[in-house]
Amino acid sequence: MNIFVCVSLVPDSTTKVKVSSDNKSIDENGVSYIINPYDEFAVEEAIRLKESKGGEVTVISVGTDKAKEAIKKAFQMGADKGILIKTSSADFDSYFVAKNISDYLKDKDPEIIFFGKQSIDFDGLLIPSMVSELLGIPSVSVVVKLDINDGKITAEREVEGGKEIVEADLPVIIGAQKGINEPRYPNLKSIMAAKSKPIEEIEAASLDSRTVINEMKLPPAKTGGKIFVNGKDDVPELVRLLREEAKVI
Numbered sequence: 001m002n003i004f005v006c007v008s009l010v011p012d013s014t015t016k017v018k019v020s021s022d023n024k025s026i027d028e029n030g031v032s033y034i035i036n037p038y039d040e041f042a043v044e045e046a047i048r049l050k051e052s053k054g055g056e057v058t059v060i061s062v063g064t065d066k067a068k069e070a071i072k073k074a075f076q077m078g079a080d081k082g083i084l085i086k087t088s089s090a091d092f093d094s095y096f097v098a099k100n101i102s103d104y105l106k107d108k109d110p111e112i113i114f115f116g117k118q119s120i121d122f123d124g125l126l127i128p129s130m131v132s133e134l135l136g137i138p139s140v141s142v143v144v145k146l147d148i149n150d151g152k153i154t155a156e157r158e159v160e161g162g163k164e165i166v167e168a169d170l171p172v173i174i175g176a177q178k179g180i181n182e183p184r185y186p187n188l189k190s191i192m193a194a195k196s197k198p199i200e201e202i203e204a205a206s207l208d209s210r211t212v213i214n215e216m217k218l219p220p221a222k223t224g225g226k227i228f229v230n231g232k233d234d235v236p237e238l239v240r241l242l243r244e245e246a247k248v249i
Contacts, residue, residue, distance in 0.1 A: 004059075023216055047184075144157065
């Protein structure tokens with residue numbers, strides 16, 4: 001099978017994020033980066049599909065040279081090829097990423113394209129559906145179980161209050177959710193083999209972003225809680241605080 005996985009490099013979720021002086025980006029000093037965790041589920045599912053059905057797994061990332069680290073992680077897990085759609089800076093939006101990915105894939109005859117359902121930095125959940133629209137192929141996201149037989153997929157996806165079963169013909173885009181698998185830990189052999197796998201570089205198309213970041217700011221610090229000890233006699237005060245301070249009623 002002709003399998004593709006799209007991955008991104010994101011700040012480690014344990015990193016204490018600071019906003020830079022321009023108030024439009026994060027301060028990268030002291031920030032460590034990792035492959036997007038949801039993309040790890042996507043890579044693992046692609047590798048398992050290759051192991052069961054045969055074929056080749058190609059990993060794609062859009063970004064600066066730093067994005068190669070996400071591709072190398074996928075190599076260590078067992079991916080075969082890597083493509084970096086190279087940018088001069090990290091100042092781009094979801095449309096820019098989706099358009100560059102879809103332009104690259106449109107003549108590659110992909111049978112299945114995996115994404116993580118979202119990246120943990122912007123949390124947009126946009127790119128899989130954008131690529132789906134640009135390529136004109138179906139997309140199923142938040143997938144926790146996937147079966148492929150006779151050119152069709154059956155996907156179980158999470159929805160509010162339950163799960164949904166979706167069927168679609170190949171080619172298809174899958175947005176992987178936590179629970180679809182347990183990503184493997186690379187062994188020494190795969191880590192060493194990954195070092196010899198080349199990453200092909202392609203210049204990103206010159207596109208205007210469709211969205212602009214006007215301002216970034218940290219959420220306000222949590223205030224101290226209030227404790228009521230007089231039972232029902234405190235109800236009027238509780239209602240007043242919910243209305244006037246919390247403004248939830």
